[in-house]
Amino acid sequence: MQRLPVITAFGGFNPAGRSSFHRGYKRLVLDSLGADERTDVLSDLAALMGLRTGDAAAGPLSAELEQQVLQGTLVRELESRYYDYRKCHFHQAADLQSESGFTFEMSARQLPSPLPEDWKVEPLEKGRVRVHTAGLSVMLDSYREIAVGSAGQLPTGFEPAQHYNSRFHPRGLQLAILGASDAVQSLGIDWDRVVEKAGPENISLYASSAMSQLDPNGNGGLLQSRLRGGRVSSKQLALGLTSMPADFVNAYVLGSVGTTGAVAGACATYLYNLRAAVEDIRCGRARVAVVGAAEAPLVPEVVDGYATMGALANLDGLRKIFGDNIDFRRASRPFGENCGFTLGEGSQWVVLMDDELALEVGAPIHGAVANVFVNADGPKKSISAPGPGNYLTVARAMSEVRAILGEDSLRQRSFVQAHGSSTPQNRVTESAIFDRLAAAFGIEGWPVCAVKAFVGHTVAAASGDQLITSLGIFNRGILPGITTIERVADDVHHDHLALSTKHVERDPASLEVAFLNSKGFGGNNATASVLAPHVAEKMLAKRHGERAMTEYRKRNEAVTENALAYDARASRGDLDAIYRFGEGLIDEAGIALEGSKMTMPGVAGSVSLPDENPFADMV
Structure with a gap:
């Protein structure tokens, strides 16, 4: 069964x-x-x-x-609370080249490590540097449609x-x-x-x-x-x-x-x-x-x-x-x-x-x-x-x-x-x-x-x-x-x-x-x-009998009432979500082992430990 x-x-x-x-x-x-x-x-x-x-x-x-x-x-x-599918942000890779090279300023803390071989760095005041380079590999902010x-x-x-x-x-x-x-x-x-x-x-x-x-x-x-x-x-x-x-x-x-x-x-x-x-x-x-x-x-x-x-x-x-x-x-x-x-x-x-x-x-x-x-x-x-x-x-x-x-x-x-x-x-x-x-x-x-x-x-x-x-x-x-x-x-x-x-x-x-x-x-x-x-x-009903079902229905009346009370609160916008962060922590030092039972503080009842050999016919 x-x-x-x-x-x-x-x-x-x-x-x-x-x-x-x-x-x-x-x-x-x-x-x-x-x-x-x-x-x-x-x-x-x-x-x-x-x-x-x-x-x-x-x-x-x-x-x-x-x-x-x-x-x-x-x-x-x-x-749009998720993202704008018509204009979704992505990075466009680009290689920039110039006959006269590029010169730009930036924070010294933003310098890449290691420095590219063709970069020449000149220190400036207030933690900034000037960089000279012949070319740049960059990622450009861009937008495109995700067609969904x-x-x-x-x-x-x-x-x-x-x-x-x-x-x-x-x-x-x-x-x-x-x-x-x-x-x-x-x-x-x-x-x-x-x-x-x-x-x-x-x-x-x-x-x-x-x-x-x-x-x-x-x-x-x-x-x-x-x-x-x-x-x-x-x-x-x-x-x-x-x-x-x-x-x-x-x-x-x-x-x-x-x-x-x-x-x-x-x-x-x-x-x-x-x-x-x-x-x-x-x-x-x-x-x-x-x-x-x-x-x-x-x-x-x-x-x-x-x-x-x-x-x-x-x-x-x-x-x-x-x-x-x-x-x-x-x-x-x-x-x-x-x-x-x-x-x-x-x-x-x-x-x-x-x-x-x-x-x-x-x-x-x-x-x-x-x-x-x-x-x-x-x-x-x-x-x-x-x-x-x-x-x-x-x-x-x-x-x-x-x-x-x-x-x-x-x-x-x-x-x-x-x-x-x-x-x-x-x-x-x-x-x-x-x-x-x-x-x-x-x-x-x-x-x-x-x-x-x-x-x-x-x-x-x-x-x-x-x-x-x-x-x-x-x-x-x-x-x-x-x-x-x-x-x-x-x-x-x-x-x-x-x-x-x-x-x-x-x-x-x-x-x-x-x-x-x-x-x-x-x-x-x-x-x-x-x-x-x-x-x-x-x-x-077939397994447990009509008497058991009658007793069940009596117990279910209070349960149904409690459930409907939650539904009424939730229908007013009060979901009252269960979130027990840090609540009811189990003190491991308080765990007790007695025979074939382990008792843990904060948890209802005790946990039964297996004590029968499931392979008795083989051992």
Whole structure:
């Protein structure tokens, strides 16, 4: 018997806003919501964007303010707070020559070492020198256009750094702190109580970025500093590591001494980390597992790199679709006429518990993760090209769901969250996988969603966007349509698929499983199967009995009340981010070892040490 990994909390931030309580999801399907719910979503976003605060944050928005919120969310033209893509600074190398040579003055402290052989230096007063040389090699300040003008940006006016003491933190780590804090607070249970119930050694955390932290406070600044005439800081290398989202959340949000890891797999990074967490819970290595990712790739160097590969939707490609009047809000176009993907930034987190612990503490049940399958592509001509591994991951996930829930559930009550990167190659290859496997498993009209149409490609966090959106679908029953395209492209395989350009409303009870699919550079393929909350509760009732479920629901009432209190505060703009810098430090001198237990001051309970031989049959 394996434990079921139950999703008890979720949170984060992306171009749709705050993820907890399905708020980001509701921004995607805003046009399908009723008036009151629509007002609530827009009010929450207005507060997040700093347009309304405190008690004034609630209530209907003026028409002007509503447009400001709508225009400042989801994929849109790149804002100048990142950089000016029309006039991006760079250095132009030049060799200067003159028959009469060059003479110039400078500070003696700025002289290069060693001096160029043809330089003649004459001392002057006040620490200055005069230099004579026949020629100069220089770097001239220059500007050029990076021909990518669309991006999935955090809501306009929302700056993570303003919500906690974020000195010198790269933007990706700011997002990690806020995203994990949002998830933990949405749980509605004090984290120390969770640790006390589970045991500190039974907590796992898996999170990472894929690109590392590439802004000036991370690896970007580390690599640029000497070339820009600056100095490397003591923080840039350490804070630039891909493991830092996990390290920061362990240290400053959870205060965890449990298992930690940071798995990177290009665009499949989130599912790789989710797989590690699911395995921990299913086999009993952990009772609680926190999973996340954070990515902040909207820096010129990253955009320039992807653009040079021909992977991004650039201005010329968009002009071929829209003409001279480019609609940047529809630049990300999965399964339609498209020209490349759109980068986005974001951070998504979930808290998993084993089924017994979730019931014991009265935790919310938002669904469950049945499994995550990973397969490589085998021999490849190009490291970035798709391959056969994704056929395996999708087929394995479908086959196991059929074994768990039955044929009818797979055929009639499942849907797919496509990788849907918005490249011409992806629309053909991924649709072929879904279409062929749908036919093989007897599925007709298989619903396919593509969240990147709304938020862009958040790289490491991309499948987190898929997961959070799926939880929203289970809650509201609205399948987001691919609203950025007019029609499905001619070369897309969809004989057995349902690709809609409009939102599709279903009875939530009719949706039982979501498949999250990811195709990453290098052959990093992953597919997860996520079960709806009503399915998870039914499974829990069968295992633990109706009496246990009744007692669980009583415990859950206070938990729900606490969680909603956080949501109310956050909707007024008070995120109250958890950032425990320097708090609750463990005095190593106070660590006590007694028999097979180690007790650490400041940490709830004691850590059990392994004292059984796992290889008893071999020794």
